[in-house]
Amino acid sequence: xxxxxxxxxxxxxxxxxxKGMRKTGYYFFHTKEIITEQYPDNRDxxxxxxxxxxxxxxxxxxxxxxxxxxxxxxxxxxxxxxxxVITKFDMTPEGKKKKAVDTFIYHLELCTMCNxxxxxxPTGAISMAQNxxxxxxxxxxxxxRLNKPGSKVREGVE
Numbered sequence: 001x002x003x004x005x006x007x008x009x010x011x012x013x014x015x016x017x018x019k020g021m022r023k024t025g026y027y028f029f030h031t032k033e034i035i036t037e038q039y040p041d042n043r044d045x046x047x048x049x050x051x052x053x054x055x056x057x058x059x060x061x062x063x064x065x066x067x068x069x070x071x072x073x074x075x076x077x078x079x080x081x082x083x084x085v086i087t088k089f090d091m092t093p094e095g096k097k098k099k100a101v102d103t104f105i106y107h108l109e110l111c112t113m114c115n116x117x118x119x120x121x122p123t124g125a126i127s128m129a130q131n132x133x134x135x136x137x138x139x140x141x142x143x144x145r146l147n148k149p150g151s152k153v154r155e156g157v158e
């Protein structure tokens with residue numbers, strides 16, 4: 001009984017190996033079909049999928065304005081504390097207090113690129129960029145401030 005099971009397992013293993021090797025052999029003899037790209041030689045022609053998730057970025061327009069209202073929905077949606085939104089209160093011309101973003105901190109080293117923060121943002125202020133090269137020697141460079149210095153909330157964003 002034991003010998004029969006052993007031979008059956010060996011047969012199934014060899015069969016599985018041959019199935020994989022058949023596909024490898026096909027591409028070995030049909031070299032016109034290129035299925036891999038040489039990296040980093042292809043940086044100029046590299047086309048990433050639209051759904052690719054790189055790092056989180058805050059979108060700014062030409063007037064250095066963004067759509068982040070400081071609601072902290074992205075911070076609450078993040079499963080591992082990658083985002084920290086520090087808010088302040090500004091005075092409106094009418095004399096009312098209005099919540100505004102002081103600093104938007106993004107810890108790239110903690111990010112799992114899950115996109116939950118982008119989905120949670122009610123104003124579409126943040127998105128996932130196409131950046132994928134994040135190697136640095138200093139870990140502090142992976143902590144980024146997403147709102148640019150002097151930026152403010154775009155008019156009409158609530």
